[in-house]
Amino acid sequence: MGEIPQDIDPLSQDFYEQPTLELAKALLGCLLVKETEQGLAAGYIVETEAYIGPSDRAAHSYNNRRTARTEVMFQLSGLAYTYLMHTHCLFNVVSGGEEKPEAVLVRAIEPLYGIEVMKSRRGLDDLKSLTNGPGKLTKSLGITMEDYGSSLTLPPLYIANGIFPDSISVGKRIGIDNAGEAKDYPWRFWITDNKFVSRHQKAEFVIRSNKNPF
């Protein structure tokens, strides 16, 4: 198992200033890291979804709905938006800039560091099902509502450079059937063929890496 490097550099603020759909793709392959007393746990982001209020019916910030829960979506890009779904905590990256309530949901990661801690938090030994869903990865990494509003440019919760995906698949977002016309927007992104993706779905289209050898 890979040793944890001494320092993993958080990406800086300007990374989060790109348009939300670009950020959702740029996050793929990046390392999501959480440091706690139990140690460092991290994994590559392999699946994301964009939520672009106020016009996106699937977004919590639809119609500029501004409540205690959505408040952070109206703040600076690069903050953490965590919220509870049934019994689970889900993690988003705030984007769009101030007064533009947009965010990217992280739906799955590929475990890299701190795998024993993750297994222990999940009470599970199977690597494949450890972090292949938005509620699973937060539990594995120890992301909770205490992380609401914290900046991702600093520990304990941050994002760093990782790998560059060869291919990105694009499809409809998951679990938003009541969102009217927004349910069909192609705003879900995943690393093609990655086995830690939360659900299999036919891609509407595929984006190949610009590092094409030919």
Next chain:
DNA sequence: AGCAAGATTAGCT
């Protein structure tokens, strides 16, 4: 104060 809905998950058929 009451209530319906929810960006999910685990377990069972």
Next chain:
DNA sequence: GCTAATCTTGCTA
């Protein structure tokens, strides 16, 4: 594939 679990949020009264 289907359903229960479980509880907070936000809306209505």
